[in-house]
Amino acid sequence: MSTLPIDRRGLLGAGVVVAAALGLAACERKAPVSLAPGVSKADFAGFIAAAKSIVGAEWVAGDAQSVKPWTKKYIPDPGNVHAPVGAVAPASVEEVQELVRIANTYKQPLWPVSTGKNMGYGMTSTAAPGQIVLDLKRMNRILSVDPELCTALVEPGVTYQQLKDYLVENNLPLWIDVPTVGPIASPVGNTLDRGVGYTPYGEHFMVQCGMEVVMPNGDLLKTGMGSTKNPSAWQAFKWGYGPYLDGIFTQSNFGVVTKMGMWLLPAPPVYKPFVVRHKKMEDVSRIVDAMRPLRIANIIPNVVLMMGAGYQLGMFARRAEVWDKPEPVPDEAFEAAAAKVGLGMWNTYFALYGTETMVAESEKIVRAAFEAIGGEVLTEADMVGNPYFHHHATLMQGGLSLEEIGIVRWKGAGGGLAWFAPVAPAKGSETVGQVALAKEILGRHGFDYTVAFAIGSRELHHIIALLYDKSDPADEKRAAECYHDLVTGFGDKGWASYRTGVQAMDLVAQQYGEVNRAVNAAIKQALDPNHIIAPGKSGIA
Amino acid sequence: MRRTVLIAAALVMAGAGTAWAAGQQLGQPLAPRSPEKVYASTCGYCHGTNVGPIILGRHLPAVTVVGMVREGRNAMPAFRPTEISNGELEALSRWVEASAANPQEKGQ
Numbered sequence A: 001m002s003t004l005p006i007d008r009r010g011l012l013g014a015g016v017v018v019a020a021a022l023g024l025a026a027c028e029r030k031a032p033v034s035l036a037p038g039v040s041k042a043d044f045a046g047f048i049a050a051a052k053s054i055v056g057a058e059w060v061a062g063d064a065q066s067v068k069p070w071t072k073k074y075i076p077d078p079g080n081v082h083a084p085v086g087a088v089a090p091a092s093v094e095e096v097q098e099l100v101r102i103a104n105t106y107k108q109p110l111w112p113v114s115t116g117k118n119m120g121y122g123m124t125s126t127a128a129p130g131q132i133v134l135d136l137k138r139m140n141r142i143l144s145v146d147p148e149l150c151t152a153l154v155e156p157g158v159t160y161q162q163l164k165d166y167l168v169e170n171n172l173p174l175w176i177d178v179p180t181v182g183p184i185a186s187p188v189g190n191t192l193d194r195g196v197g198y199t200p201y202g203e204h205f206m207v208q209c210g211m212e213v214v215m216p217n218g219d220l221l222k223t224g225m226g227s228t229k230n231p232s233a234w235q236a237f238k239w240g241y242g243p244y245l246d247g248i249f250t251q252s253n254f255g256v257v258t259k260m261g262m263w264l265l266p267a268p269p270v271y272k273p274f275v276v277r278h279k280k281m282e283d284v285s286r287i288v289d290a291m292r293p294l295r296i297a298n299i300i301p302n303v304v305l306m307m308g309a310g311y312q313l314g315m316f317a318r319r320a321e322v323w324d325k326p327e328p329v330p331d332e333a334f335e336a337a338a339a340k341v342g343l344g345m346w347n348t349y350f351a352l353y354g355t356e357t358m359v360a361e362s363e364k365i366v367r368a369a370f371e372a373i374g375g376e377v378l379t380e381a382d383m384v385g386n387p388y389f390h391h392h393a394t395l396m397q398g399g400l401s402l403e404e405i406g407i408v409r410w411k412g413a414g415g416g417l418a419w420f421a422p423v424a425p426a427k428g429s430e431t432v433g434q435v436a437l438a439k440e441i442l443g444r445h446g447f448d449y450t451v452a453f454a455i456g457s458r459e460l461h462h463i464i465a466l467l468y469d470k471s472d473p474a475d476e477k478r479a480a481e482c483y484h485d486l487v488t489g490f491g492d493k494g495w496a497s498y499r500t501g502v503q504a505m506d507l508v509a510q511q512y513g514e515v516n517r518a519v520n521a522a523i524k525q526a527l528d529p530n531h532i533i534a535p536g537k538s539g540i541a
Numbered sequence B: 001m002r003r004t005v006l007i008a009a010a011l012v013m014a015g016a017g018t019a020w021a022a023g024q025q026l027g028q029p030l031a032p033r034s035p036e037k038v039y040a041s042t043c044g045y046c047h048g049t050n051v052g053p054i055i056l057g058r059h060l061p062a063v064t065v066v067g068m069v070r071e072g073r074n075a076m077p078a079f080r081p082t083e084i085s086n087g088e089l090e091a092l093s094r095w096v097e098a099s100a101a102n103p104q105e106k107g108q
């Protein structure tokens, strides 16, 4: 393995050649930058030259200066081991196939991204060192939108903004579902990482239908109905025939997805957003128990967020406005600050969709359910001018916004965020232990309890925003240690994450056990014997 | 709603008519976008909503704008040439430098 530290000492010795190949000679950075295991400097240079001939020199970054836009991240990475060593941006499926073939020739691993805005999970950084980002953002065609079936087929680089613009410009009464940060993120990237949004189509992989995948050997696979002689049902029927394959291309490294079908929600005649306010930390258990039957029976049809006061405040306030001590913000301080802006300790956002009568009937049921547990059930009329309510009302109709990114400035200007999202069954009793454990681990490392709970259907996601100041190396180190303790501490109780950042992929995979890992490894070996697609993704080498 | 406001404001500032009237066609890649469109569909969601500082009407040098966009200092994400092309960024940076303030925007 050619792990050569690029620091002043390295430049005096063996590192100099790699440094030159990577264009790092003038780089002050002390962090190690290394090529992937088994990749020589000549291999790396060979790949870069071949890639230039495929996509044009303009679309290849092969040195420290030009790769900079691909190295930005919010996650803690004190050793800077997750930075990519290059980037290549194809414009077509054929170019992707060519790139994958030469990657096999030079054994150069590629890390595919669609729009690369996996913020708080690593953006375009990579799970293991020495990888080149395969940036698919230029492939941004909307290939079809069927207003009758309410479906779309898109390329990886299509942002939610593009899709929304298309629907609006063409007066199509269809809604998209966004993962909070819609303008700069994509249906393909988000769905492949099994992300979520907040309309009735919030579970994105559930409403995905049909894929085109460049396999690690360059073959082109179309899943579902896509490979029949007449693929007209490609976006209509998910399962096709035989083993259902789409799942193995999510959170994995078994192929490069170059097209994806998805379902769009017909705009409902009436949309009515709500928030239920509860005052105390311990209320969350009752909220979950009240919500579960409503979600399972689909009386509340959307993915529901129970926003904690800390997370909510972080969107528009800075920590110093709420609490002036280094110790974690106590519940009372959050409660008081939240009350000042019209929020509770828990703010449960959901919406009703349908005809006037349907919405009115459902409203009676949900009001009764939440008033019975002491919740204040509030609507737009009660929350006029409240920016928090407005934000969630935007999300629950697939609206575009980036304002939630304000949370990354909670602790300081430095911008640090790592998402930790363990899964539990949607039972109130689960929240008791989870809240206590999260506070204990975060508190031990000096971090605040800035979280939300989400209920998709029968499961509960505890969405913990680990907010730190990345401009302070000590805080970054603490954040890395804290994240580790969260994964193992929750993992010991069987609460494993639904998804994680590149800094913890192997650690999270460990929580799912050896047999699971061995099966994934066997599939990897069969499909990608040279391990050129994103080694390390989800702990699969 | 907020988008409409931003776009309207941006168009007024540029003194342009329908700078990006032609939307994306099915099966076609996204055509190069005007500075107004790039601002409204990316920058304006943060700059103007308290996530980032106000950048319009401050005569920020174009070179500063380019550097910030490509590297993303602190809490700002970086934007790669695949997201905002070099051509789009050059026009955007000059447009930001020359822009007037937009009183609708909030930010510190």
Ligand SMILES: Cc1cc2nc3c(=O)[nH]c(=O)nc-3n(C[C@H](O)[C@H](O)[C@H](O)COP(=O)(O)OP(=O)(O)OC[C@H]3O[C@@H](n4cnc5c(N)ncnc54)[C@H](O)[C@@H]3O)c2cc1C
Binding pocket: A112, A113, A114, A115, A116, A117, A118, A119, A120, A121, A123, A136, A156, A178, A179, A180, A181, A184, A185, A186, A187, A188, A189, A190, A192, A193, A194, A195, A196, A197, A252, A255, A256, A257, A258, A404, A405, A406, A407, A417, A534, A537
């Ligand atoms: C304030 C804030 C709020 C957020 N809220 C949400 C939220 O509500 N829901 C949510 O889900 N996320 C949320 N995120 C996290 C993240 O920003 C989004 O999930 C975003 O959609 C992911 O980025 P992307 O769409 O650009 O995907 P990408 O970064 O392009 O892709 C993500 C990963 O998927 C894999 N991948 C992508 N494309 C391909 C491909 N074509 N072939 C093979 N593998 C591929 C890669 O491993 C890649 O790293 C939030 C982030 C922030 C900062």
